[in-house]
Amino acid sequence: MTTTQEFEAIVAAARTAFASASTPADLENAKAQYVGKSGRITELMKGLATLSVEEKKSRGAAINQAKQAIEAALTERRQALADAELAAQLRAEALDVSLPGRIREPGGLHPVSLTLERIEQIFASMGFDVADGPEIESDWHSFTSLNNPPNHPARSMQDTFYVDIDGDDGIPYNLRPHTSPMQVRYAHQHIKRYADAVKRGEPMPEIRVIAPGRTYRVDSDATHSPMFHQCEGLWLGENVSFKDLKVVFTDFCRTFFESDDLALRFRPSFFPFTEPSAEIDIQFQSGPLAGRWLEVAGSGQVHPAVVRNMGLDPEKHIGFAFGMGPDRLTMLRYGVSDLRLFFDGDIRFLRQFR
Numbered sequence: 001m002t003t004t005q006e007f008e009a010i011v012a013a014a015r016t017a018f019a020s021a022s023t024p025a026d027l028e029n030a031k032a033q034y035v036g037k038s039g040r041i042t043e044l045m046k047g048l049a050t051l052s053v054e055e056k057k058s059r060g061a062a063i064n065q066a067k068q069a070i071e072a073a074l075t076e077r078r079q080a081l082a083d084a085e086l087a088a089q090l091r092a093e094a095l096d097v098s099l100p101g102r103i104r105e106p107g108g109l110h111p112v113s114l115t116l117e118r119i120e121q122i123f124a125s126m127g128f129d130v131a132d133g134p135e136i137e138s139d140w141h142s143f144t145s146l147n148n149p150p151n152h153p154a155r156s157m158q159d160t161f162y163v164d165i166d167g168d169d170g171i172p173y174n175l176r177p178h179t180s181p182m183q184v185r186y187a188h189q190h191i192k193r194y195a196d197a198v199k200r201g202e203p204m205p206e207i208r209v210i211a212p213g214r215t216y217r218v219d220s221d222a223t224h225s226p227m228f229h230q231c232e233g234l235w236l237g238e239n240v241s242f243k244d245l246k247v248v249f250t251d252f253c254r255t256f257f258e259s260d261d262l263a264l265r266f267r268p269s270f271f272p273f274t275e276p277s278a279e280i281d282i283q284f285q286s287g288p289l290a291g292r293w294l295e296v297a298g299s300g301q302v303h304p305a306v307v308r309n310m311g312l313d314p315e316k317h318i319g320f321a322f323g324m325g326p327d328r329l330t331m332l333r334y335g336v337s338d339l340r341l342f343f344d345g346d347i348r349f350l351r352q353f354r
């Protein structure tokens with residue numbers, strides 16, 4: 001073997017040894033066998049001592065060349081192992097940033113709740129109290145106290161849900177079909193306060209209240225839901241007139257819809273608990289609903305029979321009542337065409353009102 005071939009073989013063997021070292025420690029061991037203190041190259045260097053000056057020169061240069069080649073291979077392999085180690089570490093610590101996060105969405109009020117809040121605020125600013133009452137109601141409160149004759153169609157099973165529990169009068173309780181029973185309930189709740197005021201020689205306090213809440217009827221289509229909302233209004237005083245009803249309700253509608261450009265129409269109607277009675281229609285002058293009359297409430301001057309059932313004197317307690325549909329108002333305010341969307345609980349719909 002010539003010297004050159006011998007050195008080339010050593011370099012090749014070193015490369016193979018380095019390539020098969022799979023960790024930095026293995027590589028350092030392999031390095032020691034070639035360029036370490038007693039490695040092959042170091043041994044060859046030591047052998048130069050016995051040679052002539054000429055031979056030292058040429059052989060020394062060849063050994064140096066081999067040493068440089070081995071060191072270059074070593075550096076290359078060191079880098080490759082370091083790269084592989086880094087790559088493995090990155091793989092182990094990898095985060096899948098494409099996975100959607102777990103977001104907790106902010107909540108919001110239901111559109112009908114927003115409307116009820118708005119109604120309460122507006123009427124509170126006009127001095128109305130806000131009252132709440134039971135959804136399971138007696139026949140007397142839902143019908144009799146409100147001057148409904150015994151054969152009134154609202155009392156039939158086709159219109160009203162009944163509960164399997166009889167009241168004291170032997171008639172089953174109902175899921176209140178309207179908020180009107182709150183008129184009599186509220187008067188009864190405050191009757192002692194009124195009587196005490198009169199005893200003290202003070203003027204009789206007015207009754208000025210709204211009662212929003214859930215109501216139920218056997219009815220279901222795009223504009224009727226078996227569970228819906230109503231808001232009752234009642235203002236009784238010494239002489240509260242139909243004119244006051246017009247002022248209050250017109251004011252309410254214009255504030256609610258934020259428009260002075262709103263026409264109201266009081267259309268003659270019939271309710272057993274009011275006389276005279278009127279349906280209240282509104283008409284927008286601009287926007288997508290412009291020009292159409294839209295019914296929003298029933299109303300009228302409270303019937304003397306109802307005032308008597310409140311325990312009050314109909315000669316002294318005169319005023320109006322109304323019952324409106326907050327669901328309807330919400331549909332008009334937000335341009336919703338199907339009432340059922342309010343009760344489906346679809347987050348894609350509800351999210352829009354957040």
Ligand code: DAH
Pocket residue numbers: 177178179180232233271273274297298299300301320321322323324
């Ligand atoms: N209770 C009636 C209904 O559900 C609405 C109503 C009409 C309420 C006239 C009133 C009123 O207080 O005066 O259809």
